[in-house]
Amino acid sequence: MMLPHATPVETAAEAETAVLLIRRTGARATPARLRVLRLLRAAPAALTHHQIEQALGDLAIDRVTLYRVLDWLVESGLARRTTDAQRTFRYSLAAGGEHAAHTHFRCEDCGRVFCLDAAPPVPPSLPEGFCLSRIELDLCGRCAECTGERR
Amino acid sequence: MMLPHATPVETAAEAETAVLLIRRTGARATPARLRVLRLLRAAPAALTHHQIEQALGDLAIDRVTLYRVLDWLVESGLARRTTDAQRTFRYSLAAGGEHAAHTHFRCEDCGRVFCLDAAPPVPPSLPEGFCLSRIELDLCGRCAECTGERR
DNA sequence: CGACATTCGCAACTGTGTAGCATCTATGGG
């Protein structure tokens, strides 16, 4: 045994976790799933299919396969899918709900999502028989950077 | 002069208003714009391009022309465009802001939009340099009718 | 009436997401 510890411990552990997370659902830990899961874990905000393709670089995953991996991640509860203002899906880790305790702001210009200090919205009372499945405060505008650049 | 008043006064007045609304923007009051504007005025909720096409019936407006009419309505400030959960655009009258004083609930099943009693959300404080352009509380789920029907 | 910019209608195109199906592979049992 000489240099088996050349790779950062962190990375190895993370990879292991990813494999376990996937296996736990009863599905196969395939390279495509592992790469996408790790990518989402490292992402600072929800990503589009296109952005993920870009991030994967040269060793691209097939377009359709990527869609299916993302679908699977959502169905298995590992990821969340939201619709952005440009009518495209954005994917993010469902995670431990760390981002459930505050609201978010999306820059219409650069597309980035920012965490705010504000608490999430409280559900209003609904008419009899109505059933709420999703509540989200949609805050759009321009971030400081983008406001500075253009105009 | 014999039967010039055969048509309901209301309709004539409305048509007149529509023409004026359009002319006021400096654009032409074409049949396509008038029909769509009147249709939106009569609509109980935001409509999709497809729904508007259907509603226009036999004397259809060209698909692309309809898109352009809708784009123009939005640009001229006469209509609003929102993105629904199925990632399609929905168009509604910008109107006198009657619906600005309360929140809305969208049924994921039938697509209808309901007016709630709850007040609209208050904008949270944003980081320095950030600029808010839109704030919307997104409430999705199932309406009473749809909850009853399917399970 | 014209003149003429605006608007329309058609055809072709883009971008995002799906479906079918043959091929490949991760994984558990021998």
Add this chain to the structure above:
DNA sequence: CCCATAGATGCTACACAGTTGCGAATGTCG
């Protein structure tokens, strides 16, 4: 370690909302 096989992958083709280009038609102003 190898094999069988359910389950994933990668094509190709397709669906659908929305956009672009351009020649023809028309609303508006004089």
